[in-house]
Amino acid sequence: MIASLAECRYDARNHCTFGGPVSSTAASSTPLKAAVIGIGWAGQQHVKAYQAMPGVELVAIAEPNATLLDQVQKEYGVPKGYSDFRDLLKIEKPDLVSVGTPNFAHAEPAIASLDSGAHVLVEKPLARTYLEGRSMVDAAIRNDRVLQVTFNQRYRxxxxxxxxxxxxxxxxxxxxxxxxxxxxxxxxxxxxxxxxxxxxxxxxxxxxxxxxxxxxxxxxxxxxxxxxxxxxxxxxxxxxxxxxxxxxxxxxxxxxxxxxxxxxxxxxxxxxxxxxxxxxxxxxxxxxxxxxxxxxxxxxxxxxxxxxxxxxxxxxxxxxxxxxxxxxxxxxSKPGHLIVAEQFVERVRSGAYDQFRGQEGLLRTWIIDAIYRSAAEGREIKLSELKE
Ligand SMILES: NC(=O)c1ccc[n+]([C@@H]2O[C@H](COP(=O)([O-])OP(=O)(O)OC[C@H]3O[C@@H](n4cnc5c(N)ncnc54)[C@H](O)[C@@H]3O)[C@@H](O)[C@H]2O)c1
The missing domain is CATH 3.30.360.10 (Dihydrodipicolinate Reductase; domain 2)
Known part of the structure; x- marks a missing residue:
């Protein structure tokens, strides 16, 4: 039987404690339901990572391209496939969601997943702009969930x-x-x-x-x-x-x-x-x-x-x-996507997510947004200028 975070005991700050002091080994006996939204090259790395991880069960994928959905579902033996990520979230209620969609389609499925109660691992970059990324971080804070960006290259x-x-x-x-x-x-x-x-x-x-x-x-x-x-x-x-x-x-x-x-x-x-x-x-x-x-x-x-x-x-x-x-x-070497996904799951299982609301990814998006603005305006830009 697949257990979910719904079975957690929550402490005063609404952190899942899995019924006691949290340790990743103690918690790893509770399988987590994972799903991947967007299964192009990047999304498939998340599919492989979840399938390689003990204590995690990849239950479904979502992808609007029907041919690709069918092909990936068969190739990796994924139990369920959805053309619309909203149906996946409603029916499967995953604990973990990876978002591997194109940049313009990161925010919507990530926020919907966080609002459904899932923790989210999103592909880089977090978002196209600081403000878009900020709305994703706000959703992670609002729902007390982990939001992490896939920075796999740092594990080279x-x-x-x-x-x-x-x-x-x-x-x-x-x-x-x-x-x-x-x-x-x-x-x-x-x-x-x-x-x-x-x-x-x-x-x-x-x-x-x-x-x-x-x-x-x-x-x-x-x-x-x-x-x-x-x-x-x-x-x-x-x-x-x-x-x-x-x-x-x-x-x-x-x-x-x-x-x-x-x-x-x-x-x-x-x-x-x-x-x-x-x-x-x-x-x-x-x-x-x-x-x-x-x-x-x-x-x-x-x-x-x-x-x-x-x-x-x-x-x-x-x-x-x-x-x-x-x-x-x-x-x-171990694939970077697997290392990142393992770290993501460990953070989820730790029950202490305050440092992992997507702040790291947001800072990188913020800097890049500011560089584009500097290039357009031909002047140095202070990061604080992008806050509004
Ligand atoms: N970390 C890395 O090493 C790495 C490498 C490549 C790409 N990426 C990132 O991954 C993301 C995807 O890149 P890619 O090269 O796999 O692109 P891609 O175009 O090959 O794949 C994206 C997939 O998402 C699907 N999609 C689009 N909208 C969707 C939606 N609303 N719901 C579900 N699926 C949707 C598309 O049909 C497509 O199959 C990008 O953000 C990119 O920057 C990361």
């Missing part, structure tokens, strides 16, 4: 190696970082034309790839306070590339390259860049440069390779020295 083995080096205190204070994801020719294809619509996606490579690089940088730097941003967004090559992918009718409305400068508290700074189309080496480049008072770090991953991707620069034996950590090959 190379990023985790840098994070451990920083957390060991080896770098001293980090005063500047540069974080970028660049592609020569990487506008999303395979029928996902919504990615190039400003209205549907909220932006181009900055909101798509840049949000991961922003997340990695803030995570590694220990979540510094962000004060102001200055940005530039270019649309020079996009139309040429998008015509090749989607034909003459396609209109490329978002940036193809964005560059920005972010002021952090205490005079620290961060540069962020992202491109889907630029004249540079072919493939995907994920690159971070981090300057600390006692050491530096450089992460350079071409086409997602993690082996040999990290260098640390230190003083050793009185001379400038380089450390090249041995990072296991990506093939042996």
């Amino acid at each position: 083995q190379d990023v985790q190696t840098v994070k451990r080096f920083v957390d060991e205190g080896r770098m001293g204070e980090i005063y500047h970082a540069k974080s970028r994801w660049l592609r020569r020719d990487g506008i999303p294809g395979r029928g996902r034309k919504w990615f190039v619509s400003k209205e549907l996606a909220g932006g181009g490579p900055l909101i798509d790839l840049g949000v991961h690089m922003l997340d990695m940088a803030l995570y590694i730097m220990g979540e510094p306070e962000v004060e102001a941003v200055s940005g530039a967004a270019y649309n020079r090559l996009g139309q040429r590339f998008v015509t090749e992918i989607y034909g003459e009718e396609a209109v490329y409305e978002v940036e193809d390259f964005a560059s920005s400068f972010i002021r952090l508290a205490g005079g620290r700074t961060l540069q962020l860049e992202a491109s889907w189309a630029t004249y540079r080496e072919n493939g995907d480049l994920i690159n971070m440069t981090i300057f600390g008072e006692n050491a530096g770090a450089e992460l350079t991953s071409k086409n997602y390779q993690t082996q040999g991707a990290v260098r640390f620069y230190v003083d050793a034996a009185g001379v400038p020295s380089e450390i090249v950590p041995e990072i296991p090959s990506g093939a042996n």
Whole structure:
């Protein structure tokens, strides 16, 4: 029999305690009902993650594309499929919902799921704008539920190696970082034309790839306070590339390259860049440069390779020295989506969600919204300007 959070005992703050002091192992004997809304590439990663997790039962998926719904339901053996997520929520009453819809369709199913009593794991970016994201966080607070954004790239083995080096205190204070994801020719294809619509996606490579690089940088730097941003967004090559992918009718409305400068508290700074189309080496480049008072770090991953991707620069034996950590090959690592989903479930089971109402995702959306506004207005923007 599938038990649900309805069986929880709630404490004075309406936190589920599963009848006693909460421990993830004690609680894991109670299966949680999970559902996934939107099952394109990203949604299928959530399907696989829930199916791989003990104590979680994937009960249903929702997807308006009937062919895809049927195909995914059969391929993964998902018990129920719905064309409308509202029916899924009403009938299945899931405890956990993953939202893997396009950016324009994150807020509605996420808020409806939170209002139905489910905890929500939403794909990145949280939302297209600060205000849209704020409405999602408000729904999580109103319903006392977890809202988490899928920042899977931070669990790459190379990023985790840098994070451990920083957390060991080896770098001293980090005063500047540069974080970028660049592609020569990487506008999303395979029928996902919504990615190039400003209205549907909220932006181009900055909101798509840049949000991961922003997340990695803030995570590694220990979540510094962000004060102001200055940005530039270019649309020079996009139309040429998008015509090749989607034909003459396609209109490329978002940036193809964005560059920005972010002021952090205490005079620290961060540069962020992202491109889907630029004249540079072919493939995907994920690159971070981090300057600390006692050491530096450089992460350079071409086409997602993690082996040999990290260098640390230190003083050793009185001379400038380089450390090249041995990072296991990506093939042996746990998928980032599974790590994120496990963390999400652990947070749900912990019963203490105050820190997990989507605040982390909202800050990243807020910064990106401010960068787009800075690019449009040609001036530095303080984050506080976006609150109203
Ligand atoms: N974390 C990552 O690594 C990663 C990678 C790719 C995409 N993403 C994110 O995942 C999201 C989806 O991207 P994708 O590449 O899978 O896109 P996609 O277009 O392939 O898939 C989205 C699916 O959602 C469905 N959909 C649309 N509206 C819906 C609704 N109201 N209810 C249910 N389903 C609906 C579409 O029919 C489609 O099948 C985006 O927000 C994207 O930024 C994250």
